[in-house]
Amino acid sequence: MLSSQSYQDPGKMKDYHYSGPVEHRFSPYSFNGGTVLAVAGEDFAIVASDTRLSEGYSIHSRDSPKCYKLTDTTVIGCSGFHGDCLTLTKIIDARLKMYKHSNNKTMTSNAIAAMLSTILYGRRFFPYYVYNIIGGLDEHGKGAVYSFDPVGSYQRDTYKAGGSASAMLQPLLDNQIGFKNMEGVQQVPLTQERAVQLVKDVFISAAERDVYTGDALRLCIITKEGINEQTVPLRKD
C-alpha cells in the first residue's frame, strides 16, 4: 500500500555514478537470488524453484533448491537471503514438531501460514529477508497457495511468483492462469499436466531474462498421494 522514491536515489545506477563520499557499513543482509513459484489447482498444488545460489556477480552453488518440505501436504519456497531462509525453515520445523507433540496432529497448511505470519512479524524491526510462498492442500483437499511479504502480511492466492524474477513471471501467470486482460476466452480449469508444463515454460523464460535464475528447476507436485519431486535443467550461463 505504500511506495516511496526519494529524490537523490541513484537506484541501480549507483555503481556507475560517483555520488559523493560514501560510508560503507557492515550489512547484516545479502541477496542470494532465486525465484520461487506456486500454483494451486483443484486437487493439487505445485511449488517450484530454481536451484541457483548467487551473491553479487558470483554463483555459490548450482544445486541449492529453495523448496522445503514441511509436512506431507505442505511445501514452502523461500528466496532472498539464504541465511535467513535456513534459519526460518529451522524455526518452522521446530514449531511444527512442538505443535505435533502438544496437539497430536499435523499442522494444516492454513495454520502453518498463520503461524509463519506471526513468526515473521515478531521480527518486524529486524526482518527476515525472505520472500515466502507456501503451497499445499487445505483440509478439504483443494490446492492452496499462501504468499507472504518479508514482515508477515499474507493471503491465500491461486498462484504467486516470488523472488528475483517475480515481477517478470507474475504478469505471465496472471494472463495464463488467471485469464486476466484477455477478452472472449474460455476459462478452462487448470489441469495438473498443463500446470506442470506452464511452470516449466515460465522458468525457462525467467532464466533467459533474469541473471539470478537458472541452472535447474526443482518442482514439487503435491497431491493427496504425496509429494512428487522433479528436476528439470535450465540454462547455466
Add this chain to the structure above:
Amino acid sequence: MALQDLCQLQEVFPDPDCSPSGTRTGYYDGGFPASSSSHPFNFFIPAAEFLQESPLRFGQVSSALTSQDHLLSSLSWPPGLPQDAPQSVPLPFPMSHGTTTLAFLFQGGVLAAADTRSSCSGLVACPSSQKVLPIHSHLVGTTSGTSADCALWKRILARELRLYQLRHGRRLSTGGAAKLMSHMLHPFKGSELCVAATLCGWDGGELDQNQEPTQGGARTGPSDPDSLEKASQSSTDAQKSFVRKRPSGPSLFYVCSDGTRLQGALFSVGSGSPYAYSILDQGVRWDLTLQEATSIAREAVYRATHRDAWSGNCVDVFHVSSAGWRRRGREDLREEYYRERDRQGGGDLREEYYRQGGGGPEGGVVQREGQTRGGGPEGGVLQREGQTRGGRT
C-alpha cells in the same frame, strides 16, 4: 498460543542490554492494562547499529541517502521505543499511504469501503488484497499503511476484544476499541510502524440478560454518575456490579500509529482520500438509504482509483448494522470505466465537436443524447468540456 511461543524462541538471540531479570529481549512495557501476564506481542529489537539500513522497502520512511546494498534504497530506522535510541533524520517530504479507504455513518449503520490494490515501491504486489477486515461480529476496520502492520495489529486487537468480551460479558464499544488500539500502538510512536485505521462498529445496547429485570426500576438516566450507588442498592446479586446505560448505535473512530484517535461521522484515509472526500462531501447525508449509501461509497472509491496511481483494481464495501457486518461482493472497477465511457456517448467527444463545426460566436451548444449524466442529489447536469465554448456553468 503462537504469540506466547514467540518470546521463548527469541532467547536464541541474546540481547546485550538485557536486564538481570532475564528473558526481556526487547518487549515493550506499555503499561498495557488488560493483560497482566501476557503482552500483545514480543518483538526482537536488535542492536541499533545494524539497522541503519534494510533492504526491504515498505516505502514509508526514507532519509538522506548513503549508498548501501545494491538492491534497494536505505530505510532509516528510528526506534521510538522505551529504551533510548538514536533518532533518524526527519523526512524531507510527507509520506502518504497508498490506498483509498473510507467510512461514514448514516441512518442504516456504518458503511466502509476500500480499494484492493497493495503496492510495493511501484510494483503492484497484490491486486486483490483485503483492506477492510472484520474484527468481530459488529466491528469492522479499514486498514491503511503497511499491510503487515495493519493485519497483525488488527489480529491482536481482535484477540484483546474477545478477551474483554469473555471477561466482562459484553462487547467493548467502538470508542473503547479505538482507545485500546491507540494505547497498544503508542509505544511504537516514532518507529517505522505505520497503521492508519478507521474502526466502524455498532455499539450494542446489550447487557447481561439477567441484569435487566433487577435494574429496571432503579436505573436512572444514561449518564448518571451516581448509577453505581443506585445499582448496588437495587441489585439483588452483589456480584453483578453497576450497569450504566451505554449509548448504542453506529460509531466511527479513526486511529493512527502516530497517536491520533478521533471520533467522527465521515473519514477517508490514504493517498486517494482527497478524491474520495470530494465525492463524499457532496453526497453523504444522515438519511441515505442503504442503496444510496453503497452507491456513493462505491463512486468515491471509483473516482479515487481513477486519479490516484496507488489505488485501483476492485472495491470492497462493508455495511455494519445492528445485526452485524455484511459484505457486498467485491466488484472489479475495470468494467465501470467501460460503462462510464459508454454512458458518455463513447468515442472522443472533442472530435465530434469540431466535426460539427462548433465554436461559433454565440457558443454553439452541442447536444447529443447520452452525454448528460444524471448528476448527484442536486441534479446538476455535467457538461463535458469541448461541447460548448460559451462557458456555461
